[in-house]
Amino acid sequence: MKPFKIRDIEINPPLILSPMAGVTDISFRRLLKRRGGIGLTVSEFISVEGLTRNNPKSKRQMRFFEEERPFAVQIFGGQSERMRMAAEMAEEVGADxxxxxxxxxxxxxxKHGGGSGLLRDYSRLEEILREIKKAISIPLTIKIRAGYYDHTINAVETAKLAESCGVEHIALHGRTKEQGYKGLADWDLVRQIKEVVSVPVSGSGDVTSVEQAFARWQETGCDGILIGRGAMANPWIFRQIEDALHGREIFQPTIEDKRAVLLEYFEMLLEDMPELAAIGRMKQLAGQFTKGLQGGALFRTTIYHSHSVTEVLDRISEYFEAVAAGRPYYGEGKPEEVEEAPALDSCEAATVNS
Ligand SMILES: Cc1cc2nc3c(=O)[nH]c(=O)nc-3n(C[C@H](O)[C@H](O)[C@H](O)COP(=O)(O)O)c2cc1C
Structure with missing residues (x-):
């Protein structure tokens, strides 16, 4: 387990904040990067249709902070011409x-041939990769799934094709398109890809602890590990893995650290977007973040029913004060009505502009 390079860009530590549409925006990435342990950040997937038609939302999604570097812009689409134009735009804004x-x-x-659709249309995929490769000088990388259908698993072939087109890093999420987010990711495919290509290979899927990260590394010999949902539940996971890598004592956040990170996130969101949108994002993180915490379910219900900045801040204070003092937390006083925020499970909910 050591740092690796994508051409001359060092990924150190070899840990990547996995792209998540509707989650890993500029605020979330900065919040996580500040916790430490992240070697590469990636934008949410950005529609090339939106980018090349000057859609303001798509353009906003390409913003990043210097402190995030190295930073990758991820694009999606099915038309090689638009993919090339969008890739050029990413290079122009300074993506690494x-x-x-x-x-x-x-x-x-x-439907438009993009995303996992490319896994069943190699001529389109090849055309896109070659077009982009000709147009940009920064490294080109891809993130793939195991295959389209459960009976057409072709990650190894896709990786070989990508390498032959000049792709310089391959990340695999070992589930098929058909699988969606069900079942578990197949990490053995990461090992198989690693055996046949010479570019660095990273794996994605279901890593939620230091032990799991180490186990996946050992089993597959992969160069890097991506963590997505696990980072929402535990923003310190990268730092904890880095601590373990260096033989340091593993950082354990206190309840005060947890409160502070939620407040820091809310502040960043409010700087970046309208209040209602910020409250929505806050509910999403609070939902993931407090899973397993004492009184967490009630807190999530209470936050879910908050509609103003003050209300959200008050509820956070009440909850964390109760937990810090070892008092039970009663939320709004209706413990029997625990209601969960909707499950967060894919790029699906966030697809726009395509
Ligand atoms: C809400 C959500 C949005 C996602 N959006 C993207 C995306 O924009 N681009 C992408 O390559 N993968 C996306 N993914 C997949 C993740 O990057 C990752 O590969 C997958 O969730 C498995 O890893 P995990 O178990 O660490 O979350 C998304 C996943 C989730 C849960």
């Missing part, structure tokens, strides 16, 4: 790496 999404299972994306 251009990543092509070959994994999103959302029908809206696949």
């Amino acid at each position: 790496i251009l990543d092509v999404n070959c994994g999103c299972p959302a029908p809206k994306v696949v």
Whole structure:
């Protein structure tokens, strides 16, 4: 387990914040990067249709902070001409790496040939990769799934094709498009890809602890590990893995650290977007973040029913004060009505502009 390079860009530590549409925006990435342990950040997937038609939302999605570097822009689409134009735009805004999404299972994306649709259309995939490769000088990388259908698993072939087109890093989420987010990711495919290509290979899927990260490394010999959902539940996971890598004591956040990170996130969101949108994002993180915490379910319900900045802040204070003092938390006083925020499970909900 050591740092690796994508051409001359060092990924150190070899840990990547996995792209998540509707989650890993500029605020979330900065929040996580500040916790430490992240070697590469990646944008949410960005529609090339939106980018090349000057859609303001798509353009906003390409913003990043210097402190995030190295930073990759991930694009999705099915038209090589537009993919090339969008890749050029990413290079112009200063991204270090251009990543092509070959994994999103959302029908809206696949219908236009993009995302995981590229896994069953190699001539289109090859044309896109070659077009982009000709146009940009920053490294080109891809993120793929195991295959389109459960009976057409072709990650190894896709990786070989990508390498032959000049792709310089391959990330595999070992589920098929058909699988969506069900079952478990097949990490053995990461090992198989690693055996046949010479570019670095990273794996994605279901890593939620230091032990799991080490186990996946040992089993597959992969160069890097991506963590997505696990980072929402535990923003310190990268730092904890890095601590273990260096033989340091593993950082354990206190309840005060947890409160502070939620507040820091809310502040960043409010700087970046309208209040209602910020409250929505806050509910999403609070939902993931407090899973397993004492009184967490009630807290999530309470936050879910908050509609103003003050209300959200008050509820956070009440909850964390109760936990810090070892008092039970009663939320709004209706413990029997625990209601969960909707499950967060894919790029599907966030697909726009395509
Ligand atoms: C809400 C959500 C949005 C996602 N959006 C993207 C995306 O935009 N691009 C991408 O390549 N993968 C996307 N993914 C897949 C993740 O990057 C990752 O490969 C997958 O969730 C498995 O890893 P995990 O178990 O660490 O979350 C998304 C996943 C989730 C849960």
